[in-house]
Amino acid sequence: MFDVALFGSVFLTLFVIMDPPGITPVFLGLTSGRPAKVQRRMALQATAVAFGVITVFGICGRQILDYLHVSVPALMVAGGLLLLLVALDLLTGKADEPSQTKDVNAALVPLGMPLLAGPGAIVSVILAVQRADGWGGQLAVWSAIVAMHLVLWLVMRYSLLVIRVIKDGGVVLVTRLSGMLLSAIAVQQIANGVTRFVSGNG
Template sequence: MDLALFGSVFLTLFVIMDPPGITPIFLGLSGGRQVKVQRRMAWQAAAVAFGVIALFGIAGQQILDYLHVSVPALMVSGGLLLLLVALDLLTGKADEPTQTKDVNAALVPLGMPLLAGPGAIVTVILAVQRADGAGEQLAVWAAIAVIHVVLWLAMRFSLVIIRIIKDGGVVLMTRLAGMLLAAIAVQQIANGVTAFIQAA
């Protein structure tokens, strides 16, 4: 296995998917649920993200070409979806029972598009395309697997924080998550628009 390629892909995905940065957002979206539900959300989010990333790693370019969807369009649409979720967190709508009990936030927005967002998808598509031979392919897929384990650990052990900060802290964390998520969404939309302009 090519360890240098493994390290390069892992570090790139670590920066893009940002396990430490996902912690406040996960806490904001999982607040108000039972501990066992929160634990399930942690592995579900990581599993969904891995499934999406793996799918695009195997057939990403073909999927985008078939749908006639450009990467900038993927970035803008993902950013808009994240912005809607961020507004819910900021206004407190995510605290309502129908939101916290019935909607599985582990799937959307955590799994996709927050973790498995356009940046991670494009990175994986390019890494898989550029990998020559079994050793490099193994390095790329090992890096993808390891980063998702790291993401799961970050979310899983962030639940300890909930027990410490209690309900008031969770509300504060939810608002903080909303602000962070809004900033991420706006940046993603801006990157998509910039890419559109450069491609024109």
């Protein structure tokens, strides 16, 4: 039987971690200046990459981390450092001039991973899949994952309308704001990873 409570719990957990409203300024900052068609493709690519990563780790994540001898805190610190590099580019304006290579990379990194499919989302999915009982529980968990990624795609896809309203000056402002937010997220993620290292958790 489909577990509605588990579906709601997993969906809300992923919503808080992946933060669709919070991803909007970052997505706008990373896609500014690109044609609308490219921006829409990047929204789809980022969602697909995040879903692929989450799916792989949901199915065999624990085994992958154990085989590579990688701890969750290490994953958190690595993801935080990667986000910090992108945030510095946004803050200094180095990401303002788009190229085809940058189009692909922005959808894959940092949007798809580690911003959407970050350590927090990965660990939450691993635990949810392990704790789900029977096919009803598994169906609830995977339905929540699919629903969350659908929400992410819709938010990014239609956030492009904001660019048409705020024009070029607003885009520059949003880019700098997204860089600041992303740097804060990165520092917090690194701090959380270091704290877990020190405390011995993970």
